[in-house]
Amino acid sequence: MRIKAADIIVIILLFCSVFFIKNLFIASGAPVLVLITEKGEKELSFKDQLYDLKEETGHEMIVEVKDGKARIKESDCPNQICVLTGWVSSCGDAAVCIPNKVAVYVKCENEDDGLDAVSR
Amino acid sequence: MSNAKTKMTDLTPSQDRTALIGVFTALSIVFGIAENFIGLPLPGLRLGLANIGIMLAITMLDFKAAFAVAFLKAIIVPLVTGNFIVKVSIGLPATLASTFLMLTYFKLCGRFITSVSMGALGGLVHITVQFFTAGTFYIQSPAVYGLLPYFAAVSAACGVFTGYAALMIEGYLKRSQERSRKNDSENYTG
Numbered sequence A: 001m002r003i004k005a006a007d008i009i010v011i012i013l014l015f016c017s018v019f020f021i022k023n024l025f026i027a028s029g030a031p032v033l034v035l036i037t038e039k040g041e042k043e044l045s046f047k048d049q050l051y052d053l054k055e056e057t058g059h060e061m062i063v064e065v066k067d068g069k070a071r072i073k074e075s076d077c078p079n080q081i082c083v084l085t086g087w088v089s090s091c092g093d094a095a096v097c098i099p100n101k102v103a104v105y106v107k108c109e110n111e112d113d114g115l116d117a118v119s120r
Numbered sequence B: 001m002s003n004a005k006t007k008m009t010d011l012t013p014s015q016d017r018t019a020l021i022g023v024f025t026a027l028s029i030v031f032g033i034a035e036n037f038i039g040l041p042l043p044g045l046r047l048g049l050a051n052i053g054i055m056l057a058i059t060m061l062d063f064k065a066a067f068a069v070a071f072l073k074a075i076i077v078p079l080v081t082g083n084f085i086v087k088v089s090i091g092l093p094a095t096l097a098s099t100f101l102m103l104t105y106f107k108l109c110g111r112f113i114t115s116v117s118m119g120a121l122g123g124l125v126h127i128t129v130q131f132f133t134a135g136t137f138y139i140q141s142p143a144v145y146g147l148l149p150y151f152a153a154v155s156a157a158c159g160v161f162t163g164y165a166a167l168m169i170e171g172y173l174k175r176s177q178e179r180s181r182k183n184d185s186e187n188y189t190g
Helices: A005-025 A081-085 A114-118 B002-009 B013-037 B051-060 B063-081 B084-109 B115-139 B142-189
Strands: A031-037 A040-044 A049-052 A062-066 A069-074 A094-097 A102-108
Touching: A005 B115, A005 B142, A069 A081, A069 A094, A069 A102, A081 A094, A081 A102, B013 B051, B013 B063, B051 B063, B051 B084, B051 B115, B051 B142, B063 B084, B084 B115, B115 B142
Parallel strands: none
Antiparallel strands: A031 A040, A031 A102, A049 A062, A062 A069, A094 A102
16 A cells, blocks of 8 residues: 555645635635724725824824735834734734724725625 | 354454444544544644544445444544533534545545545545634634634644555555455365
């Protein structure tokens, strides 16, 4: 009993498929960066940019967008959870600051379709 | 004298099959309990040694035997290891789904493949169904699927390992079956 050539091919294919398994469950589609504040939702562009939220929220907050990822760079909130969350880039990721009522969220277009809706 | 001895071991094919189902089920259950004590880098993941019994039933017996082994293993191992309801609700669908797919795979391309790639497939299906049931009934957050690729990769690697183990055992079993058949015929003629 020995391993056959087809075995190796199938195993390699299975390992490649690992990278696509996630897409079975998480909605794909074009990601959109959404900034949520007390005043409502706003779409952010994917261009590298710093957003100063002092005027909007009255708090010392800076949101940074870079290389298609976003993060809350600075915040005056006590726990710094939103800053420690780091970069958000894939569908459903979010960095949230509850005391200042600010969140950066990656929204995907067909998120309300399919399995994702069931699991909620 | 030798005739009496051979008669005792001379089982009909259906008796042989029943005995093998029992052996494979026992193997699965013992491995299933034992692997609870083998830790892996990712929490909650097991080597899948219990799958060896199921794979042997697929390659050496038939689909009824494979499902019998899979079902008994999925019920009895949680009975012994505890946390019965959670483990059965997550594990039973996963075990049955992976058994079904491994069987289909073996029936379709059994001539070209061995249990090594079948094990990898089974591991992958098992962990995916587990994530789906756990995500639907227990965790209810899509974030859990973010972990799936890592679990799936480790699971497929474990499947290769257990598949290879099953292949070795299968080879040994077939050799010993042939040997006993040969001995029997020698005894009859001699």
